[in-house]
Amino acid sequence: MGDRKKIVFLARWYPHRYDSMYGLFIQRHAEAVSAFHDISVVYVHADENVKEKFEIERQYENNVDTIRIYYKKNNNKAINIIRFFRANRKALSLIDRIDIIHVHILTRLGVIALFEKKLHHIPYLITEHWSRYLPGNDFNGVIRKFVTRKVVKEAAMITTVTKNLGNAMKNHKLLNDNYKILPNVVDTNMFVPSKHDNKTVKIIHISCFENKSKNISGLLDALKIIKDSDIDFLCEMIGDGMDFEVMKEYCKQLGLNGNVIFKGLLEGNELASALSQGDFLVLSSNYENLPVVILEALSCGIPVVSTNVGGIHEVINNENGILVKPNDNRNLAEAIMTMMNKCHTYEPETLRAPILEHYSTTKVGLLLFHYYNEIKS
Known part of the structure; x- marks a missing residue:
């Protein structure tokens, strides 16, 4: 060359x-x-x-x-x-x-x-x-x-x-x-699809826990709406950062401790394994560029629910996820509930193919x- x-x-x-x-x-x-x-x-x-x-x-x-x-x-x-x-x-x-x-x-x-x-x-x-x-x-x-x-x-x-x-x-x-x-x-050799059959829908959220940009509190508010609708789910919150403890306390105040687990920082194979065992990824950011975790989720063959900010719309569409307006907790909750019903209809290899081709x-x-x-x- x-x-x-x-x-x-x-x-x-x-x-x-x-x-x-x-x-x-x-x-x-x-x-x-x-x-x-x-x-x-x-x-x-x-x-x-x-x-x-x-x-x-x-x-x-x-x-x-x-x-x-x-x-x-x-x-x-x-x-x-x-x-x-x-x-x-x-x-x-x-x-x-x-x-x-x-x-x-x-x-x-x-x-x-x-x-x-x-x-x-x-x-x-x-x-x-x-x-x-x-x-x-x-x-x-x-x-x-x-x-x-x-x-x-x-x-x-x-x-x-x-x-x-x-x-x-x-x-x-x-x-x-x-x-x-x-x-x-994207490390496509690490972030790969895995077979799983979650009895309860498992939602994955990954961020640096900086609430001003990542809006974790808004996601928790949306999850509260879902819980109040008597819908069962499990959400794993992965990552660490300046607002980690504050968000844990807010989760407790909302009465979500039975549905939300704070996993802390995961890296490498641990992160890839946790992501691939989820049913879909949710991001609720107020502003973003294009988070790598979205690409990693697709590489794992799972769809994405995200706020439509930054360049996310250049990757996420009706074929691989759902986009919602930022700062609209009810809209986010509705999108999550929709994805809970349809997440198993996506073909993992179809979601993964564009990642292999471009990333x-x-x-x-x-x-x-x-x-x-x-x-x-």
């Missing part, structure tokens, strides 16, 4: 010593394309426990050269920003050769990439994952917008995981002639390979 290029990921989110799930989708992109190009990842993290200004970790993880730098967190925001930039520059100096820089999440890392382009003539592309450009979110500030527009304009390519996010960026005048789609990666490790890795080869270095 031609010469292997040296690609450096500058990642704003990436799994680290305190959170193995943080930016996992970026790690999967790196691993997917590592079969075709040589990949190094740079991730910088503020850490109040670091004794020195910088603590460097470097190791190979699934064929990816991974450099993590933890810098001593300061109470002064300006000092933290300076240390963030210095740490990223220090990491780049450890890499012998760089053909292309791949920025994951703007804006600060884009500034570094732009600097490298101007100083060393290294081209860069940007993949944006953040939903902050969507309506109602916090892409504000004159300086931030000016800098981001400059960084985006100078990039060789902009990729997003959904058309919806790309359009939202363009609406903010983040203009570039080369916008493309880069799907998230597998090999397919996304090949797509990235071709994107990199379009860029002159």
